[in-house]
Amino acid sequence: MFQKPLKESAESREPKIILVGSPNVGKSVLFNALTGAYTTVSNYPGTSVEVSRGHATINGCRYQVLDTPGMYSLMPITEEERVARNMLFSESAHVVVHILDARNIERMLPMTIQLIESGLPVVLAVNIMDEAERVGMAIDIPLLQEKLGVPVIGAAFARKRGFEELYRAIDGFDPSVRASFGYAPDLERDINLLTEQMQGEYLVDKRSLALLLMQRDEDIHRQVMAVEGERYAGIEKSVSAIVFDRRADLHLRISLERKHVCRGLLDGVISQHTGRRTPFAEKLSTLCMRPLTGLPILLVALYFGLYEFVGGFGAGTLVDFLEGTLFEEHLNPWAESLGADYLRWEWLRELVVGEYGIFTLGIRYAVAIILPIVGTFFIAFSIIEDTGYFPRLALLVDRIFKWFGLSGRAVIPMVLGFGCDTMATMVTRTLESVRERIIATVLLALAIPCSAQLGVIMALLSEVPGALVIWTACIVMVFLLIGLLASRLMPGEQPMFYMEIPPLRLPQFRNVLVKTLTRMHWYFLEIFPLFIIASVLLWAGKISGLMDGLIRLMEPVMIALGLPLQTAAVFILGFFRRDFGAAGLYDMQTSGMLTPVQLTVAAVTLTLFVPCVAQFLMMQKERGWKVSLLIFLFVTGFAFAFGCLLNYVLLEAGVLA
């Protein structure tokens, strides 16, 4: 990475211009404008990442132009970013043109700092200036150039603006002029310690290498080892000591330091045109993240998104029509009459159109109950997702989650848990410590209902005044109580959380439509065969008497919960698939088998009840047998104990009577 090739071809002797930047900032527009029609696209050696090369002649000098894959920082995460960094660090560029989006200059400028820090010959192209100006944003390019110490040009390459300035900057580039950016004294001390130990020759500035070493960049460690030889052991020892000392917040500190530098650089550089107020999206974004205003906004989003739209429209209006009118009044009687006419064997008739029949139960549950509920949930979810609200939610709940030993990062598995707890359990692996992963797994297994379960429960309980309030209070209380207990039982360090916040925007119809259809497509393909299999198993259980045996086995628990014996089947189904169990509860309620107290107790217990088979298997995979079995037993015992207690309290207090 750090050494020039021994033999250079005529082409490799040409000065190189490397284009670098985040995706969708206009790199390819500039590349095409510079190089014209004659370009080559080839895989970067040893990877499947494509790299474009071409040539440009500027003021009579022929340059080789390289378009790198999109990258967000010099600390690579994807293969594309690794390739882009390798190109930057090994190609000995005459000029590296960093292209950024003027509208997102605050988010993208930290990478400019990294590039300059690395000693690369940077020219900064602030692109899409026309759009920024349209929203009243003014960027003082000469002032930014003065502060950065590298050539800066304002451009709108798609509108053919800024090319002349860029050509002049490339042609007259002076590599001797370079600014340096200082960090806090303690961080500077660590950087200096490492740079003093590095005595080899590098094409990249040692300060940049020191920061990457501290962030445990494996590629950089390998390269430094190759250059330093025996001295590497000492460097590694120093890095380990620094990483250990700063184990709680190293990445956060470095990011915040760069943000601090960028804020200083942009001070006085960006301004809004007089007469234009702060954009509404920016104001709303700030309000979403402040506890006093953020919590009411969250409640409004939940009320309209989940309660009114999913619970009221999806689980009410749509299910009433599909289940009550279409299936109960038309399709089921028609199927039953066909079955009576053509299916001579009793067992076969039962299998297809009986109580647990493939058509009368499996298809009806999937199409008439679950699909409309999940469909409306996915619409609401996709709208909220597309606005960019979730990262703000993560920052909002960060301080609450810290009480549980979690950080705002845990919002990702929690939010995904409302879609599917199994997948969310897997995502807990993105949390930093084992402690956080276990706490998040317990909370997912216990207190986060999946989308279909949530929709059905909302629809059922919204018809009984007060029931939904009790259910919500119980689930929130359990979530807080178990979270607090878990963090006390498993003490550990307070996790740090930092996340880049994308701009808040109006949801785009196309995005919402595509995301909703994608999720519904895969969800329906997933549940449809499972619901058919479930109805066959139920039919087999009924024929063989096994189902009755299981129900009798659960009889004492049902009595303690104050529930009809048939509710046992709902819990058994719930273990098979959470949504199947919820649909069973819906069936019981619409048949008038449950009192308001029984409905509330059943809904709370079913929500807290054990994770479904798939989630349990995922828990075992992620946490191992011992932890997953402990969680399983705890959740089962807790759910039934809590249900019994709730039944007792509601009956004694005469609530919902």
Add this chain to the structure above:
Amino acid sequence: MKCGMCHREIPERLPDAASRCGSCPGGCRKVHCPYCGYANPVMPKYLKKLVSKKSDDGRE
């Protein structure tokens, strides 16, 4: 594709067999964002045709 959580551009590569959750019958259909870990659903082929290509300068 763009991540639904952090809105960063991510490569549309499904995870290798070892890192799949295995909960979807018929195979994995989720791309986990390498930056934030969020699970993004993979668009079915028929939907891909409906989505027009985005220009490189970030404009629709």
